[in-house]
Ligand SMILES: [Fe+2]
């Protein structure tokens with residue numbers, strides 16, 4: 001990865017040091033000019049691009065966030081993949097397979113976005129496998145019945161969209177652009193989950209009960225997906241100032257609850273919260289207290305499936321080693337052939 005060498009686009013004149021070494025090699029005056037150009041670009045809602053100068057903390061915050069997001073996409077394939085072989089019809093199986101493949105694709109775009117910040121995919125995967133980087137705690141819950149596939153689509157992908165739509169306007173260009181396509185696909189995921197639950201709630205009494213049970217188990221963990229309350233969220237304020245984040249955790253959580261309540265009603269399902277009521281004054285749904293102890297425990301690695309998920313991920317990585325080797329060998333052969341062809345073309349065209 002080339003070190004970052006220029007100020008945010010359109011502000012080169014302000015710093016006047018195009019082609020300078022990274023921030024470490026710059027004198028303090030140049031750094032403050034770069035910083036000023038960066039601040040101006042962020043304030044003007046311009047995108048920061050990979051070759052632009054950026055503060056080290058901005059870069060490391062993005063790497064942490066994008067890596068965690070990428071890991072969540074690929075770990076998130078596991079709970080649902082559990083049901084591919086047991087999908088109740090060919091149609092449901094095809095839909096679920098497409099969805100799980102989409103999640104692999106999301107991981108790919110996001111690892112690609114992280115690579116533009118100077119980290120390699122191998123490094124990030126190593127950290128995930130060593131338990132040094134996190135993924136969303138929601139994927140440490142088990143998928144016990146077929147209805148869980150519906151509840152995940154409706155609630156987990158639904159929460160993901162609520163979180164991710166504002167990221168399409170994130171200040172870092174490659175991340176923002178990856179999110180545009182991801183959000184379109186997440187919206188399909190959310191609809192398929194809703195439609196699956198609708199089919200169950202219109203089915204037999206046992207199917208309706210299965211849908212209700214799944215929603216009972218996934219509702220609270222979905223609310224936890226937005227992260228800790230604003231007053232306990234360590235990174236929120238700085239991320240908002242950098243326009244990586246556009247809304248606070250509590251704001252997004254409220255938005256999600258407001259969206260879900262009428263949808264639950266339309267499904268004929270009850271959200272498992274006795275404190276849920278419309279607050280005329282606020283113009284929002286009030287909801288009960290979240291069990292943050294449970295959230296912290298799952299985050300610490302003590303959720304029902306933490307070990308299983310990581311073990312499965314490590315195994316998949318080891319089993320895929322031969323594919324990576326073959327792909328690398330193929331790429332090396334192709335580029336050797338291309339440079340050989342190029343050399344012989346040059347030789348032919350010489351007088
Ligand atoms: Fe996804």
Ligand SMILES: [Fe+2]
Nearest residue numbers: 103157186189
């Ligand atoms: Fe999804």
